[in-house]
Amino acid sequence: MLSEVLMVSAPGKVILHGEHAVVHGKVALAVALNLRTFLRLQPHSNGKVGLSLPNIGVKRDWDVARFQLLDTSFLEQDDITAPIPEQVEKLKEVADFPEDCAINERLAVLAFLYLYLSICRKQRTLPSLDIMVWSELPTGAGLGSSAAYSVCLAAALLTACEEIPNPLRDGDGISRWTEKDLELINKWAFRGERVIHGNPSGVDNAVSTWGGALRYQKGQISSLKRPPALKILLTNTKVPRSTKALVASVRNRLIKFPEIVAPLLTSIDAIALECERVLGEMAVDPALEQYLVLEELIDMNQHHLNALGVGHASLDRLCQVTMAHGLHSKLTGAGGGGCGITLLKPDVEQLAVEATKQALTGCGFDCWETSIGAPGVSVHLATSLDTPIRQVLDGL
Template sequence: MEAGDIQGEMLNKTLVVSAPGKVILHGEHAVVHGKAALAVALNLRTFLRMSPRDDGKIFLQLPNIGVKLWWDLVQLQPLLDAFPADRTESKPPSPEQLARLKEFAGTADGPGEIHDVATVAFLYLYLSVAAKSGVLPSVDLLVWSELPTGAGLGSSAAYSVCLAAALLSGCGVVGYPLGEGQSLARWTEEELDVINKWAFQGERVIHGNPSGVDNAVGTWGGALRYQSGKITPLKRVPTLRILLTNTKVPRSTKALVAGVREKLLKFPAIMEPVLISIDAISRECEGVLEAMAEGSSQGHYSVLEELVDINQHHLDVIGVGHPTLDRVCQATAALGLHSKLTGAGGGGCAITLLRPDTPPSVVEAAVRDLSRCGFACWETDIGGPGVCAHALPSLKADVVKVLNGV
């Protein structure tokens, strides 16, 4: 492939895509021990704008983490030697590929900071898709996210899904679904499968050995069940209102998982029934969500609230609670709301279920009380769509402003 013969037809227009974050609704930690977990799309999204250039350069901007880089295509051309054209989306990144990309990006000796791994993940996906399509595009890429990084909300997967969708569409490997006059569109099931597989490889660059859950939620949206390595999307799920709270307390997922394992080994007759109960909560919730998708009722919300409360108590029992999470539960319970941690626990984030008729005054009071604790809060929803293509003017004003570089 010659550097002078590199512009694909699809790159004659600007592409705008978005992908959601994720939360674990039920099944945290139990999933490590072969139980079921429910992961759902979080409608805090990552947005990507990719525009064609005609100067043989690539610009990458990630304003959330302070990345602003550019390269000449002639600089990237030699790296294609490590990316054969017959490469498939099911083949993981090789150590040789990653070593060359890290050396090129100047991150070979670094500690793996977020801006470094994000840059290497971009280069990996860009070159993989370029080799597959025979197109080395000159583009301007800007990625901005509503998701906080490092909070267990799938921010890296949303990034990988957006990159995969835009690059595959821009290079003609999959179609770009947004037609004239449309404000939003989604890819076909077959194309989503290709996007998901490439996004998973991007996640491998970032995390080494991810489960595949986060990128699957980012691609497909809705909700899925994960158990013993098997990912099963739920056929139909309702969209649920939630309050998401970030306690801003950092935690080590590895240490928390090890702590649960230690308790299980020490007290198997006590801990195993708790994990079995968490599994039952996930399955009960799955049934409720599918019933709600057929036609909602207040009775379903009462069950969901009870399941949230029970699961939070179980998570405390297995040792992954935290005083800040207790404060979230207490502050929201005082207003008649129901909360639980989501993810690894030990700090991190919590979700609070909101009914359709929860008064705005109650939500405002919850946000006020939690903000006074030093926490960050968002009112959003879960269960919405996965990766989407957008007409830029149809997006929220603050998103349009960022994507336009204002």
């Protein structure tokens, strides 16, 4: 068991192209978002295991001795990639939730307990430690916040229990694990995601683990050549939406108007494939002309998504505001509100960016200037327990 403080971070994600079409077997491109979740693991000897999640107001601890007495054989699952309902029910008993505990708090705690007990049960004694996780990602906005949480937990616990080595060497400020170790991190993170979401696609945790850009189609995930990190504005309209309801509405529209909607889905697929081609070129030799193509693809995809019925007045407003400043935007994720992304070409002046951010904020939206194509899960030098987030970010 490692004795030093461990600091880990993992990125969120956005869908660049392929929303809704991916449900019908088309290609989706998912990219790592450089708004990150951070985890600090502090080993100690006080006989407690603690979890602190300041973003959602969770602060819990449990006696390690109590966990040590548990029969954790219920966690054995061979090659099964998901915790079964019986395991989750037993974890609820272990968690000992107060009656007024919110659902997001319950799910976050259950994912932690599942990963802690499953990964650490191979140790002679369960480790005593404190874990704090905080994030720049808003929850419930379709930006992969739960996946980044699960990836951070998996990476930290596997490293602390020496299931994988700590890749950080003397003199390093930041480092990443080997491909083999990343595969193990991703496997466990997916299990954590299953606790939270039941039946996720696996895209979010894969993007958070490997970073860069990924291609997803019919359950198959592959990495793209990493293009230069693309600068974007990420805007949260703060309009709530139901992904399930939006997916169902597109399916109904396809059934009602098959000869209209099927070509839209095919066209969205073609947009994703063209974007993949352009990103491949940019990985070798980026040029301004390629950004112009990306802008055209963004505009076309946004129109298609509106035609599918997943637009929203807030997203229309977002596109109008950014277009007034010469910038191109589209929704990302399920639509119906939620978030949008705006591409920032290298030649865009910062004054225009600031004016756009101010206008979007004036609409009541939250807005971040960030990038996509960010690095995946990473381990950082933790010089002290009060290392500011910004100091960590400066090392990315």
